[in-house]
Amino acid sequence: MELEIADIESQITNYKAPVQEEVRGIFHKGNRPVSLKFHDVVYKIKTQKVGLLEKNEKAEEKIILNGVAGMVEPGEILAMLGPSGSGKTTLLTALGGRLGGQLHGTITYNGKPFSNSMKRKTGFVTQDDVLYPHLTVTETLVFTALLRLPNSLTKEEKMARANSVMAQLGLTRCKDSIIGSPLLRGVSGGERKRVSIGQEMLISPSLLFLDEPTSGLDSTTAQRILSTLWELASEGKTIVMTIHQPSSRIYYMFHKVLLLSEGNVVYFGKGSEAIEYFSNIGYAPTMAMNPADFLLDLANGVYTDQPSEDHALNKHKLTSAYKNYFNAQLKPVLNETPDYDNCQSRFEVNEVGKWPTNWWQQFSVLLRRYVKERKHESFSSLRVFQVLLVSLIAGLLWFKSDISHLQDQIGLLFFIASFWAVYPAYQAIYTFPQELLMLKKERSSGMYRLSSYFMSRMIADLPMELVLPTIFLFIVYWMAGLKANVVNFLYTFFSLILNVLVSQGIGLAIGAIVMDQKSATTLASVIMLTLMLIGGFYVQHVPKFIAWIKYLSTSYYVYRLLMGSQYDTRDTYPCSTGQCLIAEFPMIKQIGLYLQGQIIAASALGIMLIGYRLVAYFALMRIGVTKTKKLT
Numbered sequence: 333m334e335l336e337i338a339d340i341e342s343q344i345t346n347y348k349a350p351v352q353e354e355v356r357g358i359f360h361k362g363n364r365p366v367s368l369k370f371h372d373v374v375y376k377i378k379t380q381k382v383g384l385l386e387k388n389e390k391a392e393e394k395i396i397l398n399g400v401a402g403m404v405e406p407g408e409i410l411a412m413l414g415p416s417g418s419g420k421t422t423l424l425t426a427l428g429g430r431l432g433g434q435l436h437g438t439i440t441y442n443g444k445p446f447s448n449s450m451k452r453k454t455g456f457v458t459q460d461d462v463l464y465p466h467l468t469v470t471e472t473l474v475f476t477a478l479l480r481l482p483n484s485l486t487k488e489e490k491m492a493r494a495n496s497v498m499a500q501l502g503l504t505r506c507k508d509s510i511i512g513s514p515l516l517r518g519v520s521g522g523e524r525k526r527v528s529i530g531q532e533m534l535i536s537p538s539l540l541f542l543d544e545p546t547s548g549l550d551s552t553t554a555q556r557i558l559s560t561l562w563e564l565a566s567e568g569k570t571i572v573m574t575i576h577q578p579s580s581r582i583y584y585m586f587h588k589v590l591l592l593s594e595g596n597v598v599y600f601g602k603g604s605e606a607i608e609y610f611s612n613i614g615y616a617p618t619m620a621m622n623p624a625d626f627l628l629d630l631a632n633g634v635y636t637d638q639p640s641e642d643h644a645l646n647k648h649k650l651t652s653a654y655k656n657y658f659n660a661q662l663k664p665v666l667n668e669t670p671d672y673d674n675c676q677s678r679f680e681v682n683e684v685g686k687w688p689t690n691w692w693q694q695f696s697v698l699l700r701r702y703v704k705e706r707k708h709e710s711f712s713s714l715r716v717f718q719v720l721l722v723s724l725i726a727g728l729l730w731f732k733s734d735i736s737h738l739q740d741q742i743g744l745l746f747f748i749a750s751f752w753a754v755y756p757a758y759q760a761i762y763t764f765p766q767e768l769l770m771l772k773k774e775r776s777s778g779m780y781r782l783s784s785y786f787m788s789r790m791i792a793d794l795p796m797e798l799v800l801p802t803i804f805l806f807i808v809y810w811m812a813g814l815k816a817n818v819v820n821f822l823y824t825f826f827s828l829i830l831n832v833l834v835s836q837g838i839g840l841a842i843g844a845i846v847m848d849q850k851s852a853t854t855l856a857s858v859i860m861l862t863l864m865l866i867g868g869f870y871v872q873h874v875p876k877f878i879a880w881i882k883y884l885s886t887s888y889y890v891y892r893l894l895m896g897s898q899y900d901t902r903d904t905y906p907c908s909t910g911q912c913l914i915a916e917f918p919m920i921k922q923i924g925l926y927l928q929g930q931i932i933a934a935s936a937l938g939i940m941l942i943g944y945r946l947v948a949y950f951a952l953m954r955i956g957v958t959k960t961k962k963l964t
Contacts, residue, residue, distance in 0.1 A: 365406030366441050366453065366538040366570050368427065371666050373400040373437035375422055375595075393434075396422050398595040400437075401658065403666055404588060406538075409561060409571045411578070411603070413624065414592035414631050420574040421459070421543055423592070427572060428456045428541040430776055441539065448686055450539075451778050455532025459544040461524045462769045464705045465513035469503050469527055470494070472511060475701045476531045479779045482688040497533050501526045501560060522553035529560065540564065542573040551579050558582050580622040593631040598650045600662065613653045687781065694780040698788035703796075710796035722751065723804040727811030734813055735914075738905045742919055744812055745894040746869040749887050752801055752828055753835040754860050759797075760839025761852045763789070764952065768847060771955060786949050793836070801832050815898055823897035830937050831890040837944030838886070844951035863887050872922045886940060889933040892923050896930045 375397040397419050404410035412420045425431040427439060429446040441450050463472060473494040481490045498504050503526055511527065512518015519527070525545060532540060542561070546554035562585055565571050575582075583589075589606055591599040599606055607623055610616065615635055617626045629635065630650060633643025687694070709715075730744045764771075774780065805828055809821060839856065846852040865871065867887030874882065882888045899920065904911040915925050923929075 364442075364453075364538060365568050366450075367403070367405050367443075368439075368441055368539060368570055368572065369403040369443075369666055370427060370439045371401045371437060373397050373423065373426060373435070373439065375419075375426060375431070375436075376434040378434075396595050397426070400590075400592070400595070400597050401662070401666065402588075402590050402597070402600045404570055404572055406568045406570050407565055408587040409565050409573065409585065410588045410590060411583075411586040412572070412574045412590045412592060413576075413578075413627055415628060416576075417594075418592040418631060419595040420592055424541055424543055424572065424574050428454060430456065448778070452535070452688070453538045455535065455537035455540040456777065457528050457532055457540070457542040457545060458773060459547055460769070461528045462773045463511045463524065463527060464701070464770075465511050465516050465518065466705050466708045467701070468508055468510050469498065469519065469523070470507045471701075471704065472527055473497060473530055473534065475697060476779075477534050478689075478697045479694060479774075480531075480535050480688055480777065483690070483693075493534060497530045500533070501530050502556075503527065503530065520553075522549055522556065525549065525553075525557060526560070529557070533564070537569065539570045540572070542571070544574055544576060546575060546578065546582070551581075554579070555581060558585050577628060578624045580624070583622065583624045589627070591627050591631055593633075593647055593650065596647075596651045597658070598631055598647075598654055599627070600654075600658070609657070613650075615650070687778065689780075691781060691784050694784035695788050698780060698785055699792050702788055702792040706792060706796060711799070715800065719800045719804050720807075723807040727808045730808075730812040732811075732813040735903075735905050738914070738917060739919075741812075741814070741898070742869070742895075744808075744814075745898065746867065746887075746891055748805075748808070748828065749831060749867065749890040749894055750864050752804075752831050753863065753887055753890070755835075756797060756801075756832045757835040757839035757842075757856060757860055758853070760836045761843040761856055762849055763840060764843045764948070765847050765849045765852060768955070771952075775955075782949075782952060786952065790945065794833075797832060797836060798829060801828055820897055824894060827890060827893035827897055830893070830934070830941070831886065834886050834890075834937050834940045834944065837941055837948070840948040841944045841951065844948040847955075867891050868923055869919070872919060883936075886937065889936050892929060892933040893937075895920060895923050896925055896933075899925055901925050 374395065376393045376395050379392050379394050400419075400423055402410070412423060414420050422431065426435055429451060439446065444450075467475070474491055477490040477494040478487065481493065485493070498507055503523065506519050506523050509523075510516070510518045511524060518524070529542070529545070540561075545557050545561070549557065561571055561573070565587070578586075583603060586603040588601065589599065589603040590597065591606070599609060601609065603623070606627060607617065610626075610630065615630060618636070630646070633646040635646055689697075726744070726747065730740060733740045733744065735741070771785070775782065775785075802825070805825055809824065810816070814820070814824070838859070842856050842859070843849075843852050846855060863885045864887050866874070866882045866885045868882065868891050869887075899914045901913070901915045903914040905914050905917065906912075914920055
C-alpha cells in the first residue's frame with residue numbers, strides 16, 4: 333500500500349538502524365567507478381542579427397567551446413574555472429549528456445559513449461536550486477527517492493536511503509523545515525544547496541556534476557559544501573564542477589583544474605601545479621595571492637594591470653603555450669583508459685528498463701507530491717477572498733431577481749459563464765511555465781514519464797479547482813433567486829463545472845504552447861475576450877460571413893446550457909401583452925431551449941475538455957529530454 337505523506341517523517345525516524353546501514357552499504361559499493369575523458373570538444377551556436385536595417389541577414393556561427401580536452405578519474409574533483417561567458421556551464425552540460433546541437437568531439441565514460449545506463453549513474457546539480465517551496469526537506473528527499481531509486485529496493489529501503497543522505501549532509505536538524513522561496517521563509521541558502529546535492533546523492537552516482545555549487549553562499553557555508561564533495565570523492569566518486577571565484581582554502585581542495593578563456597583551454601592539470609606551470613611560461617604572480625584570482629586574471633588576459641597591456645595578446649600566448657604543453661604531455665595520457673567495467677553490483681544487475689519505477693508508481697508519487705504543494709496555492713487566502721467577494725457582490729446585485737426581471741437573470745447567467753471561463757483559464761496559464769525548470773530537471777534525470785506527470789497534474793487539480801466554483805454557486809444561486817429546485821440547481825452546477833474544466837484546459841494549452849507567462853497572459857486575454865464577445869449575449873445578429881466562429885466559443889455552449897438549466901419551452905414571463913413564452917424572448921430565441929441543442933452543447937464542451945488537454949500534452953512533448961548524439 334502506498335505510504336501516506338503524513339506518515340513519511342515518522343516512518344523514517346522510527347526505522348531500524350540495521351536496515352539503514354544495509355542500504356547505506358548497498359549504495360556505497362553500488363555503482364562502478366567512472367573515468368571521464370573528453371577530447372577536442374567543439375560546440376557552436378548560430379546567431380542571427382535582428383534589426384530594422386538587417387534584412388535577410390545570414391546566420392553566423394559562434395564557437396562556444398573550441399577543442400576542449402581533459403579527464404577526471406574516480407576519487408577526483410575537477411574544477412572548471414573561467415570568467416563569465418568562457419563556456420564553463422556549456423562544457424559541464426555537454427559532459428553531463430544534456431547538450432545537443434552542434435556538439436562535436438569525443439566524450440567517453442569508461443571508454444564508452446553516454447547512454448541511458450550512464451544517465452542512471454549520473455547526478456547533475458544545477459546552479460539554481462529547483463525545489464518545491466512548500467515541501468519539507470524530508471518530503472523533498474523522500475519523494476525523490478521514491479521516484480529515482482529502482483524497484484529492486486523496497487519503499488522502506490528507499491526511505492532509509494533518504495534518511496541516510498540527510499544525516500550525511502547534516503540536514504537532520506532542519507528535516508522538518510520547508511524549503512521556502514524568496515517570498516516564503518524556509519531553510520538557509522546553504523541548506524537548500526545541500527538538499528539539491530542530496531537529491532542527486534540518493535542514487536549514489538558514480539559521476540556527479542555541479543554547476544556553481546557555492547554561488548551566493550558565504551565562505552564558511554561554501555567550505556562545508558566542498559568538504560561534503562571531498563568526502564564523496566574519497567568514496568570513489570568522480571566529481572566535476574564549475575566554480576566562479578573560489579577562496580584559497582577551497583581551491584586547494586580541487587584535485588584538478590581546467591581553466592577556460594573564451595572557449596579555449598588555458599590550463600588543465602593538478603590545481604597545486606598551476607602556478608608553477610604559468611611561471612614556467614613567463615607568467616609568474618608578482619605578489620602573494622589566491623591562486624584562483626591569479627588564474628582568473630590570466631583567463632581575462634590580465635597580468636600586470638598596466639593600462640597599455642595587450643589582453644588579447646596575452647590570451648593568444650597562453651592558448652598557444654597550452655597547446656604545445658598538451659600535445660607533449662597530456663595527449664598520450666588521454667589514450668589510456670582504465671577498465672572499471674568489471675565492478676558489478678546489485679544496483680546495476682537489477683537495473684532493468686528505461687525507467688526506475690513503473691507508470692503507476694510514478695503517477696501515485698507525483699500525485700501526492702503535487703497535492704501537497706498545490707493546496708497552498710489553490711486555497712490561498714487571496715484566492716478564497718476573491719471568490720467570496722465576487723460571489724457576495726453578484727448575489728447582492730441580483731438579489732431575489734425573479735422571472736419578471738428576465739433580462740437581468742439572463743445577464744447573471746452570462747456573468748457566471750464569463751467569470752468562470754476567465755478565472756480558471758488565467759490560473760491554469762501559469763501551471764506549466766512555472767514548472768518548466770522542474771520538469772526539465774527531473775525529466776533529464778529520467779525520473780518519470782511525461783504521461784505520468786501530466787495525468788497526476790490533471791487529477792490533482794480536479795478536487796482543488798472545483799471547490800471554489802461550488803462555493804460561489806451555493807452563494808449566488810440562492811441569493812439571486814434562481815429556480816429553487818434540486819434538479820435545476822444540479823443542472824446549473826454541472827454546466828458550471830464543465831465550464832471550469834474546459835476553460836482550465838484552454839489555459840493549460842496556452843501556457844504549454846507559449847511557455848512564457850507574460851506572452852501567455854497577453855494571448856489569453858485576446859482569446860478569452862473573443863470567446864466572450866461571440867458567446868451570444870453581446871451580439872445576437874452576427875453577419876453570416878463570421879457567424880460560424882461562435883461554434884468555437886466555450887461561452888456560447890455554456891451560455892446555452894445555463895439557459896436550459898433555468899428555463900423550459902413552456903415557461904412564461906410577464907410582458908406588455910400579458911404572459912409571453914420565455915422561448916420567444918429575443919435573446920433566448922437566438923440561443924434556443926430545445927433538448928437537442930443542450931445535448932450538442934454538452935458534447936461540444938466534452939470534446940473541448942479532452943481536446944485542449946491533448947494540445948497541452950503534445951506541446952509539452954517538444955520540451956522533451958535532450959538527447960545527446962554519439963560523438964566521434
